[in-house]
Amino acid sequence: MVKVPVGEKVEINLWDSDKKRGIAKYFSSTMDLVRAESEFELNPGDTAVVVESYDSFIVVVPEDDYTKLLSGKNIENIDPVGLNRQIYKILKERMKETGGILSLDELWSILNRTSIQNILDKKDLKKAINIKDSPFDRIKVEGRVYIALRPQENMEDIKLIVKFGREASFLTKNLIRTSFNWSDLRIERLLWYLIDQGSCRIENQFRTGTRYYFL
Numbered sequence: 001m002v003k004v005p006v007g008e009k010v011e012i013n014l015w016d017s018d019k020k021r022g023i024a025k026y027f028s029s030t031m032d033l034v035r036a037e038s039e040f041e042l043n044p045g046d047t048a049v050v051v052e053s054y055d056s057f058i059v060v061v062p063e064d065d066y067t068k069l070l071s072g073k074n075i076e077n078i079d080p081v082g083l084n085r086q087i088y089k090i091l092k093e094r095m096k097e098t099g100g101i102l103s104l105d106e107l108w109s110i111l112n113r114t115s116i117q118n119i120l121d122k123k124d125l126k127k128a129i130n131i132k133d134s135p136f137d138r139i140k141v142e143g144r145v146y147i148a149l150r151p152q153e154n155m156e157d158i159k160l161i162v163k164f165g166r167e168a169s170f171l172t173k174n175l176i177r178t179s180f181n182w183s184d185l186r187i188e189r190l191l192w193y194l195i196d197q198g199s200c201r202i203e204n205q206f207r208t209g210t211r212y213y214f215l
Contacts, residue, residue, distance in 0.1 A: 003053055012042050013025050049115075066114045135149075146185060165214030170212060170213050194214075201215065
């Protein structure tokens with residue numbers, strides 16, 4: 001029986017979704033059928049990448065944007081620039097729910113549900129988020145690291161808060177928090193961006209506290 005090298009691609013021929021195993025086709029100088037297992041959902045005709053190889057079977061993951069980041073003889077290397085771009089996509093996809101902000105722990109949890117979950121190391125993640133010219137910001141708040149899109153990318157939040165602010169006499173952080181259930185970091189980044197852009201002014205008073213007025 002042929003032993004398929006780690007990193008090679010195979011085509012799923014038969015697959016039992018309940019048992020998460022099946023038969024894959026491996027094309028080299030000939031076409032061989034090999035037993036395959038995977039933690040991920042696969043269907044006949046899908047292309048998969050071999051992540052573990054034994055004499056009797058292979059362990060595979062679906063070929064996707066994450067497996068394209070892998071390199072090295074045993075696919076132990078992850079392209080940090082490519083992973084940085086995937087993180088950016090994750091933030092964009094969760095814009096409505098999170099405002100494009102995730103803690104490092106939340107991001108790690110998300111990536112550990114992808115096809116590279118058993119290959120990704122926290123060192124890989126650290127390299128990726130510290131890439132020069134990254135399209136997102138790395139922020140540390142009270143000892144906790146967050147990854148955040150720049151406020152100008154979040155036009156939905158901007159439109160929402162400006163409309164809300166112009167309809168009210170003024171806004172406070174607490175009013176925004178209770179109205180939209182946003183995190184403090186999401187609120188603060190947005191408000192400071194709007195202040196910087198001249199769309200909002202801040203007023204601090206001893207009796208009334210901090211208020212934000214929209215122009």
